[in-house]
Amino acid sequence: MSTILVIDDNDSYRAMLTMFLTEKEFMVIQADNGKSGWKLLHNQKPNLVILDIVMPDQEGIETLIQLRKEYPRLPVIAISGGGKIGPDNYLKLAKAFGADETFEKPVSNTVLLSAIRTLLEP
């Protein structure tokens, strides 16, 4: 069973995603900020990370840069609800810093699921 780490400061979204992914038989671990996400990453070695880019203090991008340095091959999906500088910009940034896939929120679970499956293919 693959483990997915969801890092998002929005509790409801995390809960929804966890429920959905659990239903699809993934093991889900969650963090509501970059720092605790980083710890889980070290301790539990997930197979894939879903990372919200706009969190307080722009931790998303920071986390992504750090993550790419230490785990160059770990699949990362960046998601974002957009904001001041526009959804495109955050996600472009995430792409530039090595996210494998990027999605604007709200993203359909089905779309997300197919991206997860593709990235986890051996």
Next chain:
Amino acid sequence: MSELLRVLLVEDSDEDAELFQRVLQREGFELEITRAVNAKEFSAFIDQKKYDIVVSDFQLIDTNGFKILEIFNTRHLDIPFITVSGRVGEENAVRLMRKGARDYVMKDQLSRLAPVIRRELEEYRARRENEYFERKLKESEAKFSQVFRFSPDPVVITDDKLIIREINYSYLAMFGLMIDEVVGRKIDTLAMWEKHENFIHYLLKMHLGAHSPSTECNMTDAEGKERTIHWSLKSIQVNDEELLLWNGRDLTELKQLEGKLQQTERIHAIGTLAGGIAHDFNNILAVIYGYAEMGLSNSEGKPRFHRYFSEIIRSSDRAKELIKQILTFSRMEEGKRDIIDPAPIVKEALKMIRATIPSTVELKAHIESGHHILANISHIHQIILNLCTNAAYAMKKKPGTLRISLDSIENFCRLQVQDTGVGITPETMKRIFLPYFTTKDVNEGTGLGLSVVHGIVEKYKGSIDVASKPGEGTCFTILLPLSHGDDENNITDEEPNNTLSNIRTDQKILIVDDEPSIVNYLQELLSSSGISVDSETKSIEALKRFLSVPPQTYATVITDQSMPTMTGTELAYRLRKYDPAISFIFITGNEESIPESVIRDLGQGIILSKPVSSGDLLQTLRGFMS
């Protein structure tokens, strides 16, 4: 203190002349005496120069004081004339005085002479002063009467019974009146006041209550235009009579500007707000969307639930679109602007419009090619779509014609969208550009269409004009500056301080970072701002590259600080040896790893902490290059 006295002395006796001189010198006068011994000399000397006083002997050999005075009077001089004599009768003295002599001094009373002269000089001075003030007063009166007459404000003066005494040109011109038909009438019988009787009485009442009242009044001018005039009422005292000064100030234009400004401000405020909430909104929507999807996939065999969840998803989709539109509106989406011919875009948009508008609407288009503007294609598309959608909506109840034209006028590209629909009432007209204002039914309009158009036009430094008659139709005219393509190739449309349009393009920027993804990102960011960029992932390679090109190829080097083999600052020291003008941007996760002294040493250098925002980076570059 001696005073210089210029005297024209008429005296035929040398002895008396000397005596005269002595007496006055003793009294402290410094004298400049011109002496005439007869009438002929007097007439000559009096015209030669300026004198302070004329002193004449009465009894002369060939003439007398009367004759001299007569000559003096023909010159219309204003200086004192004094007669001196041994003997002259009372009668002669009176005659002399009548004819204009200022005084008469007996030779045996010469001690009187000095005081008389002093008094006369004093009076002379006073006379001159009076004349001066009188002249000034006249000038000032003329000036004030001009100010009154030509004041741009309409001004009326009435007495306390409201009878018009004076009225100025502005007033007459504004309301199309002739001066003769106005002066002498009561102010409230003038046509423009007819509707505002209460206003006059309000002002008067306030005035009697010791206030200086002032208030606005909407009046119809000679051309039938509504004007907002701010009237104030004051008492003025003229020749012991109390009059009323009615001073108007035309605020019409000011009000219009104020309205425009308020509208722009509101649009900006709402835009900022919208940008702020869009993020939260999308997050909430993501949750709703996600659960609905799960619900949908779990409702197989339960058609009712299937329908419910489908509805939720459909609504969420709509909400998502709406948020997108709000965001577009709040920042007009960062779009690249190029010099384009809007004609093909307009034609393309018209195809789409033809497909969506009812067949009862006839579409007539006159599209001229070749009027190039600096614009973003999707913005132009949006303008056309929004205007045409509104136009079609205005004609949904009855058949009509939608006319679209594209041409140019002076330095502008002109786009006109005209319908024969219901028109816009004046009341609605005031609000059409406000975000979220709509006359459409719920679910039919977002109230953002015209705001978006307005925003785009404003951004392009163009103008938008609406002409409408209720029941007849509406015509929107948009003017966008024509582009001649000299210096403005591309303008990226981000925040203004993020644009690099003023950066010299003949110099490049070198990026050095051992992280390829960062290099890629920076490269994309800068090249999209129109800067040519080279990059290296190894500091040694960067150094090699630098040495292989002529000096000043690069304006700035952006380098990571912590790199293996050679740090950013080590690299900088070496590069600077070859090009002292180069500037550096050090990107570091730990600011303290670069001492301030190093930056000082390097001259042009700035440290940016990771993660570096694109805005900071561009702004720093701009700072270096401007």
